[in-house]
Amino acid sequence: MKKILVTGGAGFIGSNFIKYMLDKYPEYKIINLDLLTYAGNLENLAEVENLPNYTFVKGDICDGSLVNQLVSEGVNYIINFAAESHVDRSIEDPGIFIRTNVMGMQILLNAALKNKIDKFVQISTDEVYGSLGETGYFTEETPLAxxxxxxxxxxxxDMLVRAYYETFKLPVNITRCSNNYGPYQFPEKLIPLIIANAQEDKEIPVYGDGLNIRDWLHVKDHCRAIDAVLHRGKPGEVYNIGGNNERKNIEIVKTILEILNKPESLIKFVTDRPGHDRRYAIDATKIKKELEWEPSYPFEKGIKETIKWYQENKEWLDKVRQGEYREYYQRVYGNR
Ligand code: NAD
Structure with a gap:
């Protein structure tokens, strides 16, 4: 029996991860600490909310006494998904990103250290490496930029996590994953935004020339990778996670339109995001070799299943597109 504190578990990846873990390890206990910002949604966890080994706590990772109290109650592992996660919002208002993503991190690390937990896994991103040219891949040795x-x-x-390993020998891992897609993703992100707008014959905003490249991974493959890192990752190590599945943004849009049988005339090129990284591509050799992880979802299958999920869960989509999302969308894209 292990007790895991999952932070940010009401968001896209965290909620998929909690369901994956409760299914695979029914003997584990999971505590989900989430502030329920605009991106957190307890409906993502409806199917597990009544399980005796799952507990939800509404709270902030920046609240030191709450975090310390939770961790002191026999937590073995902490997995940190909690973050402000949307690049466009970070351009509008960077302050909250520093508070949650950096200051919250230090609170979590301190609680982990104080309570001598067995493993801390930080869910990071390939975006810390900056942008690639037309060739090459990010490895774990690529300098952060x-x-x-x-x-x-x-x-x-990530630097704080590294420092807590080097200075205090806290058993940590950092995972740096490429772009995820799959069910329960908030529709400000590219793939659910395209699906949601296309379903309603609304314009699909595409940044710049649409030729930016991302390496897409199904969220379930990401969850399997985190499971491998949690249980078998060597303390202090970073693991890149990627699907070897590079696609131009415009290709993604066209693929989804084709599957939904919608016209390409819905595509609307809009002014590029400032500082928009051109290409991300992951070299995942280390996790494949050391932890025997492999992505299992071919993109063609994953994207079809994902579209079907959004079609079948229109109520979920409609609900999350009310209120705060609507205000945000109008501020950024106008009344399209
Ligand atoms: P998300 O925005 O869907 O979820 C973030 C969750 O964190 C939400 O439930 C939110 O309520 C919660 N949260 C925010 N601030 C909090 C705080 N102060 N205290 C407690 N909870 C708080 O994000 P996601 O897409 O699921 O990403 C999860 C993690 O994975 C993030 O750390 C992100 O950087 C990383 N990541 C995401 C991707 C991707 O493609 N989505 C790829 C690589 C890494």
Whole structure:
């Protein structure tokens, strides 16, 4: 029996991870600490909310006494998903990214150290490495060169995690994953935004020339990788996680439109995001060799299943697109 504190577990990846873990390890106890910001949604966890080994706590990772109290109650592992995660919002308002992603990180690390936990896994991102040219891949040795306030805050968090290992020997791992897609992703992110707008024949905003490249991984493959790192990752190590699945943004848009049988005339090129990274691509050799992890979802299958999920869960989508999301969307894209 292990007790895991998952932070940010009501968001996209965290909620998929909690369900994956409760299914695979029914003997584990999971505490989900989440502030329920605009991105947190307890409906993502409806199917597990009544399980006796799952507990939800609404709270802030920056609240030192709450975090310390939770960790002191026999927590073995902490997995930190809690973050402000949207690059565009970090350009509008960087301060909250520093507070949650950097200062919250230090609170969590301190509680982990004080209570001598067995493993701390920080869910980082490939964006900390900056941007690639037309060739090459990010390895774990690639120097950090973040370009957005979001990626800079994640890089700051990574540096703290590293320091707690080097200075205090806290058993940590950092995972740096490429772009995730799958069910329950908040529709400000590229893939659910395209699906949601296309379903309603609304314009699909595409930044710049649409030729930016991302390496897409199904969220379930990411969850399997985190499981491998949690249980088998060597303390102090960083693991890159990627799907070997590079796609131009415009290709993603066209693929989704084709599957939904919608016209390409819905595509609307908009002014590029400042500091927009051109290409991300992950070399995941280390996790494949050392932890025997492999991605299992071919993109063609994953994207079809994901579209089907959004079609079948229109109520979920409609709900999360009310209120705060609507205000944000109008501020950024106008009344399109
Ligand atoms: P998300 O925005 O969907 O979820 C973030 C969650 O954190 C939300 O539930 C939110 O309520 C919670 N949260 C925010 N501030 C908090 C605070 N102060 N205290 C407690 N909870 C708080 O994000 P996601 O896409 O699920 O990403 C999860 C993690 O994975 C993030 O750290 C992100 O940087 C990283 N990541 C994401 C991707 C991706 O493609 N989505 C890729 C690589 C890494």
């Amino acid at each position: 973040p370009n957005s306030p979001y990626s800079a805050s994640k890089a700051g968090a």
